[in-house]
Amino acid sequence: KQSRTNDIRTENSPLQIFVKAKKKINDIFLEIDDYVDDTVRFIDSLKDDHKIIAQEEVQKVEAYKDKVQGIRYVLKRDHMKVAFFGRTSNGKSTVINAMLRDKILPSGIGHTTNCFLQVEGSDGEEPYLITEGSDIKQPVQSVGQLGHALCKEKLCESNLVRIFWPKSKCLLLRDDVVFVDSPGVDVTPNLDEWIDKHCLDADVFVLVANAESTLMLAEKNFFHKVSTKLSKPNIFILNNRWDASASEPEFLDEQLDEQKEVRAQHQDRAVDFLARELRVYNTKDAEERVFFVSAKETLQARLKEQKGESAHSGALAEGFQNRYFEFQDFERKFEECISKSAVKTKFEQHTQRGKHISTEIRQTLNEILDRTQKMKAEQMNAQKEVRDKLNFTEQQLILLTQEMKDKIHRMVEDVEQRVSKALNE
Ligand code: GTP
Numbered sequence: 001k002q003s004r005t006n007d008i009r010t011e012n013s014p015l016q017i018f019v020k021a022k023k024k025i026n027d028i029f030l031e032i033d034d035y036v037d038d039t040v041r042f043i044d045s046l047k048d049d050h051k052i053i054a055q056e057e058v059q060k061v062e063a064y065k066d067k068v069q070g071i072r073y074v075l076k077r078d079h080m081k082v083a084f085f086g087r088t089s090n091g092k093s094t095v096i097n098a099m100l101r102d103k104i105l106p107s108g109i110g111h112t113t114n115c116f117l118q119v120e121g122s123d124g125e126e127p128y129l130i131t132e133g134s135d136i137k138q139p140v141q142s143v144g145q146l147g148h149a150l151c152k153e154k155l156c157e158s159n160l161v162r163i164f165w166p167k168s169k170c171l172l173l174r175d176d177v178v179f180v181d182s183p184g185v186d187v188t189p190n191l192d193e194w195i196d197k198h199c200l201d202a203d204v205f206v207l208v209a210n211a212e213s214t215l216m217l218a219e220k221n222f223f224h225k226v227s228t229k230l231s232k233p234n235i236f237i238l239n240n241r242w243d244a245s246a247s248e249p250e251f252l253d254e255q256l257d258e259q260k261e262v263r264a265q266h267q268d269r270a271v272d273f274l275a276r277e278l279r280v281y282n283t284k285d286a287e288e289r290v291f292f293v294s295a296k297e298t299l300q301a302r303l304k305e306q307k308g309e310s311a312h313s314g315a316l317a318e319g320f321q322n323r324y325f326e327f328q329d330f331e332r333k334f335e336e337c338i339s340k341s342a343v344k345t346k347f348e349q350h351t352q353r354g355k356h357i358s359t360e361i362r363q364t365l366n367e368i369l370d371r372t373q374k375m376k377a378e379q380m381n382a383q384k385e386v387r388d389k390l391n392f393t394e395q396q397l398i399l400l401t402q403e404m405k406d407k408i409h410r411m412v413e414d415v416e417q418r419v420s421k422a423l424n425e
C-alpha cells in the first residue's frame with residue numbers, strides 16, 4: 001500500500017516539472033553530442049583537402065565537443081537546492097527531518113548543528129558522509145553516530161559535510177532535492193562567507209522562525225544580505241513550534257482568541273518583512289509564503305504512520321490536524337516553487353548554449369556546403385571551356401577533313417579526266 005501511495009504522490013508531485021525537464025534536456029544534449037560527433041568525424045575526413053575545410057573550422061567544431069561534454073557533466077549533476085536558516089534551536093534540523101520523514105540530522109536543545117550539513121540522495125543502500133576537503137566515505141548508521149562523527153571532526157562552522165542518504169528511502173531525495181542545514185544565524189560573524197559558499201546556487205530558502213517569539217534582527221539581517229547578492233530569492237517563512245501556542249482544553253475559548261491574535265501578528269510581520277523590507281514578493285504572494293507548523297509533531301506523526309499507527313498518535317497538543325495539514329500545504333507550495341525556479345535557473349542558460357552550439361555548427365556546415373557548391377560550379381565552368389575548345393577543334397577537324405576529302409576527290413577526278421583524255425589522244 002505504501003508503495004502505491006508513493007507512486008501516486010510521485011506522479012502528482014510538482015517536483016516532476018524539474019525531473020521531466022532534466023530528463024528532456026539531458027536527452028537533447030545527448031542528441032547534440034551525437035550531432036557534434038558526426039560533424040567532427042565528417043570534417044575530419046575532409047580536413048586533408050585544405051581547399052574545402054579551413055584548419056580553424058576543424059578546431060572550432062572540435063572545441064564544441066568539449067563544451068557539450070562539459071554541459072552534459074553539469075546537467076547530470078544538477079539538482080534543486082533548498083537551504084534552511086534561522087536562529088539556534090528554532091527547529092531547522094527537525095523541519096528537514098520531518099520533510100525527509102526520518103531522523104537523519106541530529107537535533108536537540110542548545111547549539112546542535114555546528115557546520116553546514118547537506119543531505120542528498122545516493123544510489124546505494126548504505127548512508128555515508130564526506131567531509132569538506134576529503135573524499136573518504138564515512139559510513140553512517142544512526143543519527144547518534146552522525147552527531148558523533150561530526151563532533152570528532154574539527155570542523156569550522158562554514159565547512160560543508162555532505163550526507164548521502166539512500167534515494168530508495170526518500171522520494172524528495174530521489175527527485176533530486178538537496179537539503180542544506182545550517183548552524184544558527186545568531187552564532188556567526190561570517191554571514192558573507194556563508195552566503196558566498198552555500199547560498200548562491202540555492203533555489204529556495206526557508207527561514208525557520210520560532211512562533212514563540214518574533215523575527216529577530218539576526219534572522220532579518222541574514223536575508224537582507226542574501227537579497228543583495230541574489231535577485232529576488234524565493235523565501236518561505238515557517239513559524240515553527242506552533243504546537244506551543246495550542247490551548248489547554250480547559251481554557252479553550254479564551255486561548256483560541258489569543259492564538260488567533262498571535263498568529264495574525266506573526267503573519268503581518270512576516271508578510272511585511274518579505275514584501276516591504278526585502279521586496280521579494282507583493283503582499284498577496286507574501287501571504288502565501290508564511291506557514292504555522294510544528295516540525296517535531298509532523299516528524300513524530302510520520303514516524304508513527306510508517307509503523308502503521310495513526311498519525312494522530314504523534315500529536316503534541318490540541319489542533320494537531322490543522323498543523324499537520326499546514327505542514328503538508330507548505331510542502332506542496334515548496335515543491336512547486338523549487339521545481340519551477342530550478343528549471344529556470346539551472347536549465348535556461350544551458351538551453352541557450354545548446355541552441356547557440358547547434359546554430360553555430362549548422363552555420364559552419366552551411367558555409368562548407370556553399371563553398372563546395374561554388375567549387376563545383378567553378379570546375380564545371382572550367383570543364384565547359386575545355387569541352388567547348390574540344391568541340392570547336394572537332395568541328396574544325398571535321399570541316400578540315402571534309403575539305404581535304406573534297407580536294408582529293410577533285411584532284412582524283414581531275415587526274416582521271418586528264419588520264420582518260422591522254423589515253424584518248
Ligand atoms: P541548531 O542546530 O542548534 O541551530 O538548532 P535547530 O534549529 O536545528 O533546532 P533543532 O531541530 O535541533 O531543534 C531544537 C529543539 O527543539 C529540539 O529539541 C527539537 O526536538 C525541538 N523542536 C523542534 N521543532 C519543534 C516543534 O515544532 N515543537 C516543539 N515543541 N519542539 C520542537
Ligand code: MG
Nearest residue numbers: 092093112113
Ligand atoms: Mg540544527
